[in-house]
Amino acid sequence: MLRPVARVIIAAALLLAACAIAAQARPRIRRDFVATYPKTQGTKLDACVTCHATEDDTLNPYGEALKQATFDFKAIEKLDSDGDGVANRAEIDSLTFPGDPEDRPGARRDSTRADSTRHAPSRSDSATVKPKGEARPDTIKAPKNG
Numbered sequence: 001m002l003r004p005v006a007r008v009i010i011a012a013a014l015l016l017a018a019c020a021i022a023a024q025a026r027p028r029i030r031r032d033f034v035a036t037y038p039k040t041q042g043t044k045l046d047a048c049v050t051c052h053a054t055e056d057d058t059l060n061p062y063g064e065a066l067k068q069a070t071f072d073f074k075a076i077e078k079l080d081s082d083g084d085g086v087a088n089r090a091e092i093d094s095l096t097f098p099g100d101p102e103d104r105p106g107a108r109r110d111s112t113r114a115d116s117t118r119h120a121p122s123r124s125d126s127a128t129v130k131p132k133g134e135a136r137p138d139t140i141k142a143p144k145n146g
């Protein structure tokens with residue numbers, strides 16, 4: 001009776017080890033990216049979406065270029081992987097995504113896009129909400145007599 005239980009425990013331990021190894025694979029590239037471009041540490045570029053279209057394994061144009069360059073970041077700095085007119089290095093220096101043509105230096109992202117959740121809105125993006133109600137008494141002008 002103990003043997004099947006031991007098998008399950010061993011299988012679970014092996015599965016856990018395999019998952020841990022798989023989880024380490026992508027972050028290593030991300031760590032290498034941040035080591036190559038220290039300015040990106042803790043920014044939106046310090047994330048999987050710098051190379052991936054989403055959080056899955058689909059690569060965006062920058063990720064594809066990086067893969068083809070055997071993960072040599074410097075080799076693809078002069079390329080414009082996403083075709084937005086800005087070279088990858090210039091985008092990284094400006095902290096914009098080199099694999100997303102909608103995100104480039106000076107461009108304002110459309111906050112209605114489905115993938116906008118990967119960017120926290122800045123204070124300037126939030127609309128100013130004016131309180132409803134009557135005009136304040138100090139803004140009401142009394143009619144002039146005469």
Ligand SMILES: [Ca+2]
Pocket residue numbers: 082084091096097098099100101102103104
């Ligand atoms: Ca871009």
